[in-house]
């Protein structure tokens with residue numbers, strides 16, 4: 001069954017309405033969904049490009065943060081969540097001698113990762129009961145289903161999906177339960193619409209509960225809470241990507257395009273603290289990469305050879321420029337038992353903003 005038919009069936013089976021989070025889950029992650037089918041593999045030929053897909057500069061710079069942790073004592077293994085095409089794993093394995101594990105929810109993408117990386121990585125089916133090591137998640141949290149909330153003059157509503165006259169429609173109901181509770185903590189001037197990432201919080205909580213010792217790095221686009229629920233962001237951050245074009249209608253092609261929301265990093269930090277982890281750093285991607293020595297990595301490239309150097313310089317521009325990924329993307333580090341300060345947050349740590 002195609003995702004659209006599956007969603008329609010579920011709406012009808014549930015009395016004509018499902019939450020937007022369920023719609024997003026079915027469109028992206030259920031059988032035949034955008035990620036589940038493999039259509040969501042990032043890259044130039046796909047719908048969007050991620051930092052590891054630009055080239056090796058991102059991974060080589062990140063490796064400088066990870067190297068001391070991988071090398072210390074018995075050495076920490078890496079667990080990458082949602083590895084996409086396997087590009088980041090390939091670069092990191094070129095830089096570090098490390099045990100590398102991947103947990104990937106899409107069977108199609110897992111097959112591609114296995115084909116690309118072979119025996120250099122091992123795949124897990126679920127989070128290990130107890131994990132001692134590093135966890136990496138680049139652009140994974142933004143793919144998690146979000147609940148949509150509308151703050152109206154007469155109270156907080158949940159925006160869900162109905163189906164009438166062969167089309168999906170928005171329909172609001174009073175918010176209830178945990179969603180209502182979370183929404184009531186957010187002070188915004190009505191009318192105001194935004195997202196609440198309950199799934200991402202639960203994911204972060206689970207990661208921290210399973211982490212016995214080590215570091216979790218979440219890299220994604222998003223904001224601390226004060227900026228996320230800013231009075232001027234009254235239409236939220238939900239966005240779709242199709243063939244490198246962004247638009248705001250998630251009903252356009254369920255299963256055939258990306259649906260994403262920015263990450264509320266304050267919520268992730270709170271979830272981590274609630275599960276006994278410590279917040280170790282929070283910085284823009286540009287600041288993090290500069291702290292890790294991206295300019296030194298750049299300096300190792302052959303400046304004399306423009307054919308080699310120009311594409312690497314272009315990667316740096318994309319990764320660092322405030323108009324590209326530099327400011328919007330953030331790096332959040334949480335962990336347990338990591339005593340030494342992390343290189344990536346040596347300057348410009350913005351933990352206070354969380």
Ligand SMILES: C[S@@+](CC[C@H](N)C(=O)[O-])C[C@H]1O[C@@H](n2cnc3c(N)ncnc32)[C@H](O)[C@@H]1O
Pocket residue numbers: 035036040042050051052053081082083084085088103104105106109137138139140143144203
């Ligand atoms: C936007 S892609 C990013 C891929 C890769 N990390 C990159 O930066 O190119 C999202 C990836 O996360 C996977 N994914 C989504 N939710 C996940 C979850 N809960 N656990 C593990 N992987 C997940 C998707 O299947 C996909 O591989």
